[in-house]
Amino acid sequence: MISRRQAQIIGLVVAVIVLAVLLVLPHQTGTTSTLRWAQVLYIGIAAMGLNLLTGYNGQVSIGHGAFFGVGAYTTALLMHNEGWQFLPTLVVAAPVCFLVGVVVGFPALRVKGLYLALVTLGLAVLFPDLTKRFVHATGGTNLVSLTRAELAPPAWVPLWVSGEGRDDQWAYYVTLGAAIVLVIAAVIIVRSRFGRALIAVRDHEAAAETVGINVAQVKVLAFAVSALYAGIAGSCAVLVTHIANAEKVNTFQLSIEFLVAVVIGGTATVIGPLLGAWIVVFLQHYISDDLPNHVSSLGPLKRVLGEPAASPAIFGILLILFVYVLPDGVVGGARRLYARLTRSRRTRAPAVPPSPTPLTT
Amino acid sequence: MDFSLFFSQLMGGIGNGAVYASLALALVLIFRTTGILNFAQGEMALYSTYLFWYFTQRSVPVLLAILITMVISFIGGALIERVIIRPVEDKSPLVIVIVTIGLFLALNSIVQVQFGADIKTGLPRFYAATTWRPGNVQISADTLVLVAMLAIVCLLLYVLFQHTKVGLAMRAVSSNAESSRLSGIPVGNVLMLGWGLAAALGALAGVLIIPQLGLEASAMQSILFYSFAAAALGGFDSPVGAVVGGIIVGVAQALATQYVHFLDGITLIVPFGIILVVLMVRPQGLFGTKRVERV
Numbered sequence: 001m002i003s004r005r006q007a008q009i010i011g012l013v014v015a016v017i018v019l020a021v022l023l024v025l026p027h028q029t030g031t032t033s034t035l036r037w038a039q040v041l042y043i044g045i046a047a048m049g050l051n052l053l054t055g056y057n058g059q060v061s062i063g064h065g066a067f068f069g070v071g072a073y074t075t076a077l078l079m080h081n082e083g084w085q086f087l088p089t090l091v092v093a094a095p096v097c098f099l100v101g102v103v104v105g106f107p108a109l110r111v112k113g114l115y116l117a118l119v120t121l122g123l124a125v126l127f128p129d130l131t132k133r134f135v136h137a138t139g140g141t142n143l144v145s146l147t148r149a150e151l152a153p154p155a156w157v158p159l160w161v162s163g164e165g166r167d168d169q170w171a172y173y174v175t176l177g178a179a180i181v182l183v184i185a186a187v188i189i190v191r192s193r194f195g196r197a198l199i200a201v202r203d204h205e206a207a208a209e210t211v212g213i214n215v216a217q218v219k220v221l222a223f224a225v226s227a228l229y230a231g232i233a234g235s236c237a238v239l240v241t242h243i244a245n246a247e248k249v250n251t252f253q254l255s256i257e258f259l260v261a262v263v264i265g266g267t268a269t270v271i272g273p274l275l276g277a278w279i280v281v282f283l284q285h286y287i288s289d290d291l292p293n294h295v296s297s298l299g300p301l302k303r304v305l306g307e308p309a310a311s312p313a314i315f316g317i318l319l320i321l322f323v324y325v326l327p328d329g330v331v332g333g334a335r336r337l338y339a340r341l342t343r344s345r346r347t348r349a350p351a352v353p354p355s356p357t358p359l360t361t
Numbered sequence: 362m363d364f365s366l367f368f369s370q371l372m373g374g375i376g377n378g379a380v381y382a383s384l385a386l387a388l389v390l391i392f393r394t395t396g397i398l399n400f401a402q403g404e405m406a407l408y409s410t411y412l413f414w415y416f417t418q419r420s421v422p423v424l425l426a427i428l429i430t431m432v433i434s435f436i437g438g439a440l441i442e443r444v445i446i447r448p449v450e451d452k453s454p455l456v457i458v459i460v461t462i463g464l465f466l467a468l469n470s471i472v473q474v475q476f477g478a479d480i481k482t483g484l485p486r487f488y489a490a491t492t493w494r495p496g497n498v499q500i501s502a503d504t505l506v507l508v509a510m511l512a513i514v515c516l517l518l519y520v521l522f523q524h525t526k527v528g529l530a531m532r533a534v535s536s537n538a539e540s541s542r543l544s545g546i547p548v549g550n551v552l553m554l555g556w557g558l559a560a561a562l563g564a565l566a567g568v569l570i571i572p573q574l575g576l577e578a579s580a581m582q583s584i585l586f587y588s589f590a591a592a593a594l595g596g597f598d599s600p601v602g603a604v605v606g607g608i609i610v611g612v613a614q615a616l617a618t619q620y621v622h623f624l625d626g627i628t629l630i631v632p633f634g635i636i637l638v639v640l641m642v643r644p645q646g647l648f649g650t651k652r653v654e655r656v
Contacts (some may be wrong), residue, residue, distance in 0.1 A: 060455050062462065110641045113454040114398040118589055119640065121400070122633040125586055129627045248579065256462055263459055309473035309578075316466030323459050324448060 004342065015129040022176055031168045035240055038168070040274075040281045041175040042236040047261035047273035048186050048253075049229020054259070055267035056190065057222040058202030060107060063120030064230045065255035066127035069246045071097050073233030074137060076144040076244035080137070085154050086174065090235055098224045098232025105223030109216050124255045144244040151242060171239035177276070178236055182229060186270050189225070198222055199268075230258070260315075264322055266329025275330055283318070287311045365497035371617045376504030377587075378611020379511040383566040384588035385595065385603035386514065387559035392597045394555040395442075395450055395533040397457055401464035401561055402584030405441070407578070408435040408468050409564030410571045414484055423487040427568050430580070438560025439553040445458045446556070447549070473578050475575020481576040484568075485523065503573055510569055515604060520625045522600075531555060583629065587614065590632030593639045605647065610635060 026034045050064050076091040077085040104123065111119055131142040153162040153170040163169030189195050197218045200208040211213050238244050255279055265276025287309045326333050365502035384402065391399045399405075409430050416426035445464065449456050492501045533541040534551045542548045569579065574580055591610045595602020610632060617624050617631050624630060645651045 052457060058455075060458050062458060088555055106636055107641055109635075110644070114457065115593075115640050115644070116397060117400075117454065117458045118593070119633075119637055122586065122629075122636055124626070125583070126629050133626045186513075211579050248582070250549075256466070259459065259462070263455070267455070269527075309470045309478055312466040312470035313474065316460070316463040319463035319466070320445060320460050323456055323463075327456065 007338065007342070009138065009142075014015075019180075026163065026166075026169045026172050028080055031166060032170050034168045036281060036285065038175045038236070038240045038303040039079055040170040040278045041172075041179045042233040042240060043254075043257060043261060043281060044232040044274035044277035045175075045179055045182055045236065046233035046252065047258045047265070047277050048182060048270070049233070050230070050258045051226075051260070051262045051265075051267060051273045052186065052189065052198070053222050053226035054262060055269070055272075056195065056202065057163050057219065058199040059219065059222065060113065060117045060259075061120040061226075062117050062252075062255050062259060063123030063127075064226070064258050065251040065253070066123040066228040067097055067100060067230035068079040068234035068237070068254055069127050069131065069244070069251055070100050070227075071234030072238050073131065073234075073242040073246075074231070075238045076146060077135070077137075079150050079238070080144055080146055083150070086095040086151070086235075086239055087154075090178075093231050093235045097234075098228045100222055100231075101224035101227025104227065105220035108223055120255075121252075123250045125248070128248050128251050131246045142246060146238065146242050151239060168240075171236075176237055178232055182232065183270065190270060193219070194221070262329075263319075264329055266331030266333075266335075269329070269331040269335075272329050272331035279330070284311060284315065287314050366619070366654060369497075370619045371612060372498065372500050372504050374612035374615030375608055376501070376611070377570075378616065379504075379507040379590075379610035380566050380570045380584065380607075381458055381588045381610050382590045382604045382607025383514055384584065385591035385607050386518070386600055387562040387566075387590045389597060389600055389603045390555050390559040390562070392592070394531065394552050395446065397446065397450070397461070398597070399559070399590075400458065400461040400561065400585075401468060402588070404465045404468035404583035405434070405438065405560050406563030406567035408437075408472055409560070409583040410484075410567035410576055410580075411472045413564070413568045414481050414576055415476065417485050423485045427487070427565070428448060428517055429642055430568060431564050435557040435561040438550070439557035440554045441560070442556035443549075447552075450552075469578055473641075478578065484572040484576060486572050507569055510565065511604065511607075515600075527551075527554070532602045541591075552610035576653040586629065587611075588631045590635040592646075593636045594646055596646025599646065599648035602646050602648030 022037070025037060044281045045115070046068055048060060053059050053061055071093045074096050075086065075089040078092060079086065104120075107119065108116055128142070135142045135144065137144040141296055147185040151171075152184060157170065161170065161173045181321070190198075194203060197208065200211070200213055201215055201218050205215055208218075234244075257277075261276035261280045262273050264279050265274065266272030291314075322329075384406065387406075388399060388402055391397055391402070412433060413426050413430040416424060416429060416640070421429070441464070443459060443577060449460050456600075484505075486503075488502055488506055490502055492499055494500075509590070520528075530546045531554065532550050533546055534548050538548055541551075570584070571580060587610055589609070591602050591606035594609060595604070595606030613631055613635070614628060618628050639646055
């Protein structure tokens with residue numbers, strides 16, 4: 001049996017340990033692993049943003065890959081065409097994505113639930129075509145590819161961070177910094193008046209309105225903030241992958257990955273999406289790289305798993321299973337376990353919005 | 362203005378529109394009974410089309426292959442409803458999106474593993490692919506077959522819904538599932554039937570349009586998006602709306618591609634704009650039932 005206070009201390013200790021491990025990680029591992037962790041972080045950032053919208057505010061989006069792309073292109077074009085350093089591009093990319101989020105948020109005032117999912121799907125499908133039409137980069141395609149010199153960290157960065165002859169370290173630390181700042185921001189948002197309003201609007205829109213919440217403002221702002229998160233994630237991804245690109249497949253796939261990270265990690269939890277991103281990234285690599293080697297004895301199964309196209313299938317099936325078995329995600333499941341251990345009946349933000357109770361008039 | 366070109370484009374648009382209409386009908390069938398927007402509808406049709414390709418490779422006659430494909434798709438669709446959709450039917454939109462998208466990913470990659478990731482060309486038609494030019498207007502056999510297919514499908518669905526006991530049960534369930542259950546209608550079976558019919562309809566649309574396009578894993582994705590636009594325009598719960606919407610979307614696409622050069626390469630703005638404007642201005646679409654929200 002653990003008391004609440006003990007649990008809080010355990011939580012704090014775990015957070016400090018995780019942070020310490022993440023800080024020294026690039027010095028302990030190679031380039032491949034560092035970049036993979038950077039990928040976890042930027043997908044986690046986008047998923048955190050999506051969670052503010054979907055988990056806390058109840059608006060489902062499968063188009064956040066488009067916001068991610070807006071951030072990525074803003075940063076990549078400023079660095080490539082204008083010769084900017086990375087960090088100043090964030091000052092432009094973040095407000096741009098915020099504004100795009102506002103623009104998309106307005107239609108969302110009238111369109112709800114599955115219909116909103118459909119509209120945002122349209123965003124993900126349309127975005128690659130838009131970039132092909134309006135971005136003219138390498139060889140007339142929409143692929144913006146950055147050179148090492150353009151990506152190099154500025155001179156004031158200490159060697160411990162920038163790394164000697166390694167361009168992955170700088171990318172990793174920038175993404176880690178962004179993630180830390182945005183986790184803190186998310187905690188503040190969730191605990192603020194605005195955060196309460198997000199949940200109130202999700203659970204019962206009409207009731208929220210009667211207690212004086214400006215529903216329209218809250219919903220549009222939720223979209224804008226989550227677009228900003230996704231955009232910064234996109235900017236960081238440019239440092240990690242050295243390119244900004246938008247193919248049909250990957251904009252849609254990214255959007256899905258964010259959503260999956262949210263659902264697997266736990267909707268309406270701050271840390272869940274980061275955990276979910278970690279699971280998504282490593283699971284994908286495990287399925288496509290390692291799993292085929294582990295099934296040696298079964299001939300036809302090995303042939304199927306060895307196919308590169310098989311990984312989305314396993315992914316999709318896992319996704320469906322997850323919704324059945326652990327609908328409130330890893331963090332939600334852990335919380336239920338914790339609640340059982342402490343036998344406390346604390347109220348917590350439910351992962352699945354409860355059916356609204358009818359108001360008596 | 363070149364009128365023969367205009368009418369040729371119009372005819373082509375109507376042909377494509379017939380495909381969008383039949384896939385939109387499939388979406389509507391599912392939406393009416395279960396209230397779900399099935400994001401995996403296109404990939405279900407994709408799988409069926411691959412099956413069709415597989416049968417024709419084994420030199421099964423084309424019409425027979427279409428028939429077998431539709432029967433298998435019907436069974437598959439019913440099974441998907443029973444096994445995958447039933448447990449989450451009344452859950453939140455997020456859960457439904459996750460499950461249908463999971464299905465989407467799974468089907469899309471299963472076809473690549475099972476049938477190979479290369480583009481299959483030269484899928485057979487059951488008719489001669491000729492083109493007529495009365496007065497310089499191009500009319501292809503493809504267009505005529507697609508329109509005829511749509512007309513037959515509409516007729517059959519009309520007979521099913523309006524003149525059979527099963528159709529009556531389906532209408533009852535889409536109108537009020539709870540009361541239907543109380544009056545002894547096997548609601549579960551009706552839902553399976555709805556999904557089965559939708560899958561078979563998607564299969565038919567797939568095997569008729571894909572021979573013109575070439576079969577690959579991404580073949581159905583933009584078609585599905587146009588069909589969603591058609592269903593939104595007509596109203597998600599209206600079969601008539603799906604057909605009218607499909608034709609309008611097909612024609613709009615053809616004319617925009619031909620005449621609005623600003624949209625070169627970004628023609629997808631057309632269905633996206635239609636979806637967005639319809640959902641914002643008139644969420645029930647042209648023919649749908651207006652829903653009243655009670656607090």
